Amino acid sequence: MANTQQLEDITTQVRRDILRMVHKVNSGHPGGSLGCAEFFVSLYNEIMDRKEGFDMDGIGEDLFFLSNGHISPVYYSVLARVGYFPIEELNTFRLLNSRLQGHPTTHEGLPGIRIASGSLGQGLSVALGAAQAKKLNGCNHLIYSLHGDGELQEGQNWEAIMYAAGKNVDNIIATIDLNGQQIDGSTDTVLPMGSIKDKFEAFGWTVLEIEKGNNIDAILKGMAEAKSLTGKGKPVCVLLKTVMGNGIDFMMHTHAWHGKAPNDEQLAIGLAQNPETLGDY
Template identity: 75%
Template sequence: MSSHSSLPDFVQQVRRDILRQVHKVNSGHPGGSLGCAEFFSVLYQEVLRYKSDFKMNGEGEDLFFLSNGHISPVYYSVLARSGFFPIDELNTFRLIDSRLQGHPTTHEGLPGVRIASGSLGQGMSVAIGAAEAKKLNQDDHLIYTLHGDGELQEGQNWEAIMYAAGNNIDNLIATIDYNGQQIDGSLKDVLPMGSLRAKFEAFGWHVIDVENGNDIDAIRKGLQKAKSMTGQGKPVCMLLHTVMGNGVDFMMHTHAWHGKAPNDDQLETALAQNPETLGDY
């Protein structure tokens, strides 16, 4: 864990990184990435207990798994700016011979990543395995995950959600990026999912809502509360209500920027709304 003097500055720089990564290669997923910039920043800068030298086994560390791998731009930016790999490497996002694949992978040896994700719905199961290993190893560190709300349409999640409750996986905090959007439109238009809170509770989880998932202090309090609920025999779900495209006015409140990069003019407008703070890569 490292601490930064100004987390809002950190978040703003992460937004710039996201926009510049996807613009350069004219591909990638800015919407969900921007929506989760605050969450990743709080998690990696203040909450996650990790060691400076990356080891796959994560012994004596908290672990994070990104299940919705398409929001790799925010993951890469925060990992780089938290010291996992050189910040300049963000220049290689989605380019040939890069460790920064379109979707995160262990295959190229990128520090900070412990599983490939991209094909949706697999991260919760992997996290449960890592949580079970922590218990066997008597390592009381925690497992954190992030999942898209639309991603919960994949059935494997519900196998995992059922297993986690049934087997008292209480060292797991699963956060759902609850922005209500997916590629084809709003969740309620594509496949109405009802109440996620009711569903998780019915499966036997602790559930907390963070009503403003783009507010640093609200995320902080949410994660603190989630942590306080671990070790009580139940897994913890944090429903993080975010705005897709947060921080760039024309990208907010729409699914249009889920998987589309800004053009030159749009980038300029977006960056003007998020001036440089820590220095561009």
């Protein structure tokens, strides 16, 4: 068990990884990655019950699916930091012949990845399939998934949300990154979605909110509660209220850094706000 300070140190290092990865290739999505850094660090270090090493079927362990694949920087950083592949490989993000493609893929055989994602709206369905495979295999471990709030504008999500409740898929915790931002602006200006909580509940899900989605203690407490609600006949949704760009002051509370990399000067400022903890890759 890591303590909160240790997890915060990892998060600080992950923020540095994210900034350095997108800066080097002048592309990628830092905003949403930074907003979910605490969640990923908590998930992979504390929340999920994982086996050593990696095999595709993942029987006997909890599995995670990232539906909003554009936040690959945080995914890759955390996968490397917990040991799925060497941290030096973060240097190859988005480069030719890299396993760290712009969006996550199984195609290059990167350990830790079980499905390609990036074309939005498919991840919840995939996660439900994996959840049902777990049931068929008599495996009591859980499926975790993450989705953007803007991503819920894709209709396939609602097919999956309806299915999960209708078929009592209760071994899944689907987390929505509720940062209120998408590429073109705030979700309210692009396409107001009303209450996401009400919608999930109307479809028959158990919904739990984590108000401080960038606070590690709040995440650990909320996800523990979510886990306690699984296995009761209903799928579980966590609404994780995060700040896009969290941890880099000039990137916070705006959609401007959704898909834009910092320049040299901005990188220096961002790194100064997040001193090295575990050592840069």
